[in-house]
């Protein structure tokens with residue numbers, strides 16, 4: 398079976414990878430034929446840097462974790478899914494008996510096994526075996542492409558949940574990449590009256606402005622805090638979502654924040670981020686951090702189906718699986734205006 402394998406840093410190969418034979422379908426597992434796989438910033442980072450923090454690629458690893466597909470085999474005890482069901486999958490499998498999992502925080506279970514995070518293989522390959530509990534049936538009106546967006550969308554929905562959005566809140570999202578934009582959509586769906594989105598890429602900001610009541614701010618041209626204060630009569634926004642991961646963006650999170658506001662740190666950090674506790678203190682700011690997501694996949698699927706959230710404008714480019722090495726080269730060049738690129742698996 399052909400898979401997209403990261404052999405080592407900057408070296409990808411589309412080649413046979415004998416993994417299918419090792420994957421038996423357990424009683425509560427399903428085997429899924431992959432249909433669409435999104436390219437995530439983390440996949441690209443493993444490709445260009447060979448690792449991040451404690452996760453280093455030490456042996457060839459299959460990339461990809463944002464996926465949808467069709468059930469082709471079910472375990473003996475599977476009751477909610479059947480062969481032929483269209484599904485999307487939550488890529489992190491925690492230890493069901495761990496203490497973190499038992500208190501509901503399964504995403505921060507230290508033993509979680511997450512696709513395309515070394516040494517766990519991803520899903521840019523024909524099939525994968527996955528637990529029924531982390532596989533979600535799609536309504537007919539949700540496409541495979543939209544379903545492969547559920548994974549990044551889940552990050553935004555988890556962040557909006559942590560922020561405890563109230564109807565009519567104003568929010569600022571720093572960073573207009575895929576995670577920034579799904580966070581803006583999630584904040585609006587959760588009840589925000591308006592969301593400001595900041596970035597330096599005009600093409601991304603232009604796209605953002607079409608997604609709803611979103612005001613773009615190009616921080617290469619104007620001062621972010623001044624722009625927010627002007628737009629809010631000097632009060633500031635109730636919520637700041639930090640999705641850039643850049644220390645410059647992150648250090649300024651409290652400047653546009655209103656008294657009693659909330660800050661959610663979402664973007665992963667390339668370098669350490671420091672923030673000013675004094676500025677947080679005088680606002681009595683509440684600061685939250687998110688790591689991936691928990692308990693939100695069914696909510697994301699429901700919102701895509703109802704139309705509460707539309708992710709289709711974020712999918713800016715598709716590649717055939719045979720061209721997936723090229724797709725990663727394109728993604729690594731960080732082309733302007735591209736948000737989410739997806740790879741279509743052979744059916």
Ligand SMILES: [Zn+2]
Nearest residue numbers: 437463548549
């Ligand atoms: Zn992702």
